[in-house]
Amino acid sequence: MTTAAPAADVFAALADPTRWRVLNLIADSGEATATKVAGKLPVSRVAVVKHLGVLDRAGLVESRRSGREVRYAARPARLEETARWMAGLADEWDARLARLKRLAEAPELDRKPQPDRRKKR
């Protein structure tokens, strides 16, 4: 009925509002170090490093070494895939609610409790 769920670690990663801000700061900068990100947030650098680890494991950022620094960049594909999946689920709800509305508003004569044999996808 529905497509397979993208790994829900994306939702778990984004459930923390600070982590969401970290991701946005990295996306805005193009590429950033943990130190740079921490400088723009009211949280410690250690906390930022922890958040970056979660985002990295969820596939939302990627990292590379640049000399002795680690630089992080956003990976939009994972986020887009998850947003597309959610949009698909929302479309399914729109279709269900439209059927509910049609059924509820049907004239008295048509109100018989029988299964609708038309396929609705």
Place this chain on the structure above:
Amino acid sequence: MQDTIEREIHIDAPVERVWSLLTEAEHLGTWFGDAGAEIDLRPGGDLTLSWHNERGEKGRVDHRGRVERVDEPNLFAFRWGRQAGYDEAESTLVEFTLSPADSGTRVRMVESGFASLPGAEVQAWYESHAEGWEIELGHLTEHAGQAAE
């Protein structure tokens, strides 16, 4: 990006009419599933929603769930798995709120809990166990950064 889906529609029918379509098996199985439904309409009661297989293949898929709240005729909530089986730890919550509006009914639907689907538990474990390592890594990188200056 939110982990909820919210929708609201207006229906030109009384609240009681919409309530019966929402909570009675013979109706649920027509607008929600397309191959029938079973429901034990009380908190903790079992719920089954069925769909015909794709492309006319024989057989059907049953999605199981559990009724959470029944406040006739205004609030109906249930949990269900996004896969065929039901596991409370891997379910989403669907809440329907009905209220009278302009001689009809306003229906609000909220589905939530996508962060609890499979994978999130692994994530939480990883977070709690990775914290120590991340701190060490942070110190190492900071130290290395200072040494480079």
